Amino acid sequence: MAELADWEGIALNQASESENRIHADDVARRYGFRGGLVPGVTVYAYLAHPAVAAWGRDWLERGAAAVVLRKPLYDRDPFHVRTVAAAPRAYEAAVVGPSDVTCATGRVWLPDEAAPPRRRRGDAPAPRGAARPPATRAELERLRRDGMGSLALEWHASGELDRYVRDLERMPALLRPDGEGLANPAFTLGLANFVLAANVRLGPWIHVESEVRHHAAVPRASHLVIEARVVDLFERGGHEFVDLDVDVFLAPDRPALAARHRAIYRLREPPPQ
Numbered sequence: 001m002a003e004l005a006d007w008e009g010i011a012l013n014q015a016s017e018s019e020n021r022i023h024a025d026d027v028a029r030r031y032g033f034r035g036g037l038v039p040g041v042t043v044y045a046y047l048a049h050p051a052v053a054a055w056g057r058d059w060l061e062r063g064a065a066a067v068v069l070r071k072p073l074y075d076r077d078p079f080h081v082r083t084v085a086a087a088p089r090a091y092e093a094a095v096v097g098p099s100d101v102t103c104a105t106g107r108v109w110l111p112d113e114a115a116p117p118r119r120r121r122g123d124a125p126a127p128r129g130a131a132r133p134p135a136t137r138a139e140l141e142r143l144r145r146d147g148m149g150s151l152a153l154e155w156h157a158s159g160e161l162d163r164y165v166r167d168l169e170r171m172p173a174l175l176r177p178d179g180e181g182l183a184n185p186a187f188t189l190g191l192a193n194f195v196l197a198a199n200v201r202l203g204p205w206i207h208v209e210s211e212v213r214h215h216a217a218v219p220r221a222s223h224l225v226i227e228a229r230v231v232d233l234f235e236r237g238g239h240e241f242v243d244l245d246v247d248v249f250l251a252p253d254r255p256a257l258a259a260r261h262r263a264i265y266r267l268r269e270p271p272p273q
Helices: 027-031 040-055 057-062 135-145 186-200
Strands: 009-010 064-069 079-089 090-096 102-109 151-155 205-215 222-236 239-250 256-267
Touching: 009 040, 040 057, 040 064, 040 102, 040 186, 040 205, 057 205, 064 090, 064 239, 090 151, 090 186, 102 256, 151 186, 186 222, 186 239, 186 256, 222 256
Parallel strands: none
Antiparallel strands: 009 079, 064 102, 064 205, 079 090, 090 102, 151 222, 205 256, 222 239, 239 256
């Protein structure tokens, strides 16, 4: 294994054209931000980068992390990932942006053994597209009661989260198409966002916190099934939050990742223009 090391880069907002318009400059500015937000899962990938660089495939197969997104990071912002060793195979980290602003904090570690995974429930597919109901408190309460729909897809490293920096050479070789081509942490945790958005139509929304456990690396051309359930709903400061338990499987039923994922699914109304 390589030595654990700090890391720095230039932030990439891969999602400026995505359905979540908080990543678009015009909408984000309406809510008081400087511009479109770099996705939370991308900031998470920055926090996890030293783990992949140091521990390689082992971390993608049984590693763990917990991240809190604290302040926005914007496209082309320089950032620094500062790490402090907390154990032989664990570190506390912060993603620090311009003006020394802490954008995210977390802990990343490599257990001796992976945590016991959850099994597939066999949830029915989510409606997706125009059939999705709006993301209201009542609808999410219904999903908590009746269950969420699952999402199935095939990953070919051709979407918005195929990379977390513009220059692929800055990513570890096992995550690059010219290397092993394994899915990067922004994509694998991003599946938690995908399954939520497959169940309800969201306005601008923000990922704020996650706890992640890996069970298997995800190779290119993998068929994936994502299941999720609503575990909590609450309001804070005028924002509406949802907590999800999310499980990613290599089809048909091999566990790949489990996460407790928190998002603001409805932002408080911005001040009048």
